[in-house]
Amino acid sequence: MSGFVGVLFVIIVVAYLCRQVFAEKRRKDAVLRVQISRSIADFTLFGVRTLADRLILRATPNLRLHTAFDIINSFTTTDEEVHSRFLGLAKLVIRNKGNGGWVEASRIAESALDLTVSHIKFDWPFLPLAPLVRIFSFIVTLNLLFSANPKTMDLRQARIATEIINRLWLQSKGKPEPILLVDQERLHNALKALLPACYPWDDEGNPLNLIMPAYETMWRVVVLTFVSAAYQGVTLRALNDSREGLCLYPPTKRVYRAYPSMPGNSGICSPAAADVERCHREPSIWGPDALEFKPARFCRSHVLTDDMKQAYMPFGAGKHVCPAAAGFGHRTIILLVVTLAKHFGTIESGLRIRDGDVALPRSPRSLLPSGREDMEGWTLEGTNSIDRGSVCEDGLESISAETVEDVM
């Protein structure tokens, strides 16, 4: 009998040790994948030393953005001066907003959402969530970047612009339809109507140069954070933190670089991709709950491991990290998500979201489908009496500097 117990004990110990060894092996593999992705994003993998080389590595895979939107900015240029001027402009816009403009921005966002809801066509009581958030995020972005007033904006032009941007984006990703000149022209005309003060513009003054890195990275993570935090019944505090939304649903899923196939070869390059989304979802790094929407991960009391810190890069990495990473990006997401929740409430106050005829999963343990087209069928069930008090103000901290102060 004691022999049997002894054998059993040995088996259990060996099984435990094997498990530990395999877990450690998985962790090391995941850490290696993260290191590779980070070194692609921060350019160290390529051993390039000059700004000119880094711009070439980045601009080549982003050529599609230039073709589709005619944009000339840090993402698409190989010209160091153009890059420096654009980066300077982006930093200026961001700094200006940092000078205490967030309370005013919150008021403007509320009025922008009212205008969007009254403009958008829907079969009451179902509101199409993705188009709604697109228009809403777009007009708030125009306000943040160009001080355009939503009250004087032609919402029809905003809708047209967001529809065309979405279509061109999909086409630039290799969808079969060719990019239509007529779409580009209609987008140009819509922007002309929405931002008359910017018109006429030259190539570097094209408002899309700024709009694309700001708005396009924003609206999808806003939809997904709003649904996760307000509908999947997480805490109200979750609405005030963008970090988990950016972790589970990074807007830039992959950062591409054009990798020269031979050293010194300036010819055709094979693209290398930093898989940001995978880094953010590695269970061996983030734990068995890696795919759950769990804002507590980023709470002060919850210590992020070094592996997690290395893996987290929603704003890129290294020398070319996004200038909005220090606060502007987070604050804008929080601003939009909180305004949506104030307007439509949360699951507790009757918010319902459907995907076609089926209710979206209500458990924060279910990863939401996050492809651009996956969200097109989502509808938000409005009520006739939207009670703005249904999202209690004490749960929603004001959009303050402290909210995002300690973001990595």
Ligand code: HEM
């Ligand atoms: C949630 C919002 C945002 C996200 C997730 C985001 C994401 C990113 C990422 C991943 C990169 C690195 C790209 C690369 O390495 O190739 C980047 C760079 C950049 N972003 Fe953002 N971005 C956001 C908002 C903004 C806004 C609002 C602006 C401008 C007002 C902006 C301007 C830039 C610029 C200029 C760069 C290039 C920086 C450089 O080359 O030094 N971004 N962004």
